[in-house]
Amino acid sequence: MGGGILGLFAALHLAREGADVAVLERGEPGEWSRAAAGILEFTRFSINRISARGYPASYLRMALRGDARIRAGALGARWVLSYLRAWGREPPSGMWEAVRWLGEYSRSEYRAMAEASNDFEYAEEPLHEVGGDVGAALEEARRDPLSPRVEAGECCGMESLVYLDAARLSTGAFISRILGELRGLGARIVRAAALGVRPASGEVLLEGGRTEGADAVVVAAGYRTRALGVPVAPFKGYGFLTGARARAMFVDLRSGIAVVPLRGRSKLTGRFDLDAGGDHSPALRVLRRGREALGDFAVYEMAVGYRPCTPDGFPVVDRVGSVVVATGACRLGWTYAPALGRLAADLALGRGSPGALGAGRFGPPRGGVLRIGSDIGSEGTLKCGPQPGPPWIPPSTRYTWRA
Numbered sequence: 286m287g288g289g290i291l292g293l294f295a296a297l298h299l300a301r302e303g304a305d306v307a308v309l310e311r312g313e314p315g316e317w318s319r320a321a322a323g324i325l326e327f328t329r330f331s332i333n334r335i336s337a338r339g340y341p342a343s344y345l346r347m348a349l350r351g352d353a354r355i356r357a358g359a360l361g362a363r364w365v366l367s368y369l370r371a372w373g374r375e376p377p378s379g380m381w382e383a384v385r386w387l388g389e390y391s392r393s394e395y396r397a398m399a400e401a402s403n404d405f406e407y408a409e410e411p412l413h414e415v416g417g418d419v420g421a422a423l424e425e426a427r428r429d430p431l432s433p434r435v436e437a438g439e440c441c442g443m444e445s446l447v448y449l450d451a452a453r454l455s456t457g458a459f460i461s462r463i464l465g466e467l468r469g470l471g472a473r474i475v476r477a478a479a480l481g482v483r484p485a486s487g488e489v490l491l492e493g494g495r496t497e498g499a500d501a502v503v504v505a506a507g508y509r510t511r512a513l514g515v516p517v518a519p520f521k522g523y524g525f526l527t528g529a530r531a532r533a534m535f536v537d538l539r540s541g542i543a544v545v546p547l548r549g550r551s552k553l554t555g556r557f558d559l560d561a562g563g564d565h566s567p568a569l570r571v572l573r574r575g576r577e578a579l580g581d582f583a584v585y586e587m588a589v590g591y592r593p594c595t596p597d598g599f600p601v602v603d604r605v606g607s608v609v610v611a612t613g614a615c616r617l618g619w620t621y622a623p624a625l626g627r628l629a630a631d632l633a634l635g636r637g638s639p640g641a642l643g644a645g646r647f648g649p650p651r652g653g654v655l656r657i658g659s660d661i662g663s664e665g666t667l668k669c670g671p672q673p674g675p676p677w678i679p680p681s682t683r684y685t686w687r688a
């Protein structure tokens with residue numbers, strides 16, 4: 286359930302092992318995941334540590350500047366309580382081991398897929414971070430348990446922190462590639478919103494009264510996986526495929542934008558809004574910030590995505606009642622999707638154990654009857670089609686125009 290990048294990788298691992306797989310996706314496969322910049326930071330978990338002591342203050346400063354917004358209802362009580370417990374604390378023992386493995390496995394999977402055919406613009410190249418305190422960042426990296434390789438450098442006429450273990454890909458091209466592999470292995474992509482699972486039979490209920498029988502169900506529905514009691518919040522962001530010419534891959538900490546050069550185009554992303562609503566107008570600010578950095582450019586495509594973040598920023602892969610859940614990768618969903626999909630597939634096949642990534646660290650999950658449909662649409666309506674948007678956006682989360 287859920288054809289985002291985690292669900293697609295779980296399906297790929299299952300299909301490679303000969304399982305008969307159906308991916309149930311309410312919209313287009315990869316609809317939310319494709320918004321991502323496509324930066325892979327295999328050894329840099331620090332960007333997910335939203336429970337670090339100083340994070341709330343810097344997030345509030347961003348919100349006061351207008352570069353982030355918080356919408357009522359985006360956070361549930363369970364998320365807030367778990368956040369207060371996780372705030373300023375180190376993760377449980379074994380977590381860093383788990384995260385190191387996620388990075389190593391994922392890098393080797395992307396490399397292997399690119400070696401077989403690099404039709405998704407995979408490249409290992411440095412990521413520049415500008416607009417921050419480079420000296421402090423170098424010092425922090427020295428203390429980082431994942432030992433990221435960093436150095437001081439220069440980008441866009443500014444001093445930068447250069448992260449040397451980075452890679453990048455085209456999210457749109459990768460989704461096409463993985464869908465092709467899935468279809469080649471006989472997997473079905475079913476366009477329908479999943480409403481729930483009958484625990485006794487394992488049957489999945491779909492909108493329109495249809496059902497899908499299954500021996501095992503993996504729920505990778507992004508932030509909507511919170512319907513199972515796993516605390517994940519929607520940190521919304523926007524991605525644009527543009528005609529901008531960028532010479533290097535960079536993140537600007539002051540304006541909150543990321544830029545990834547691709548063949549003849551660039552990906553521009555931004556915003557980290559606590560917001561699951563249908564108003565996408567902050568996307569305009571991302572474009573403005575992008576044009577301040579890169580000059581004027583054409584925009585070919587826009588996508589809206591929701592980073593599913595747990596209170597401690599670490600992902601969850603676990604059994605919850607009769608299903609397996611995989612979510613919570615936050616800013617690093619693409620980076621760790623190959624490994625998280627692997628873990629989810631193993632659990633679905635009755636192998637392995639969740640270890641440090643278990644949902645139990647946030648208290649006992651709900652389990653029993655899964656009614657994900659009850660959480661569909663933050664306004665309480667069943668929203669399976671294109672998201673509504675302000676008048677300047679055609680009624681689709683993905684569209685094409687030339688500026």
Ligand SMILES: Cc1cc2nc3c(=O)[nH]c(=O)nc-3n(C[C@H](O)[C@H](O)[C@H](O)COP(=O)(O)OP(=O)(O)OC[C@H]3O[C@@H](n4cnc5c(N)ncnc54)[C@H](O)[C@@H]3O)c2cc1C
Pocket residue numbers: 286287288289290291292309310311312313314315316317318319320321322323324325326477478479480505506507508509520521522523524554555556589590591592593611612613614615616617618619620621657658661
């Ligand atoms: C602007 C932006 C930039 C980002 N940049 C990066 C980056 O550079 N590198 C990186 O590693 N990560 C990045 N991320 C984070 C990454 O995109 C996410 O972590 C990742 O998309 C999460 O994947 P997911 O499959 O868990 O969930 P999602 O991408 O949220 O996918 C969940 C899917 O489930 C479907 N679904 C939901 N409910 C149902 C239902 N009831 N029935 C059927 N289907 C359902 C949804 O339609 C969706 O397709 C970025 C995110 C954003 C928003």
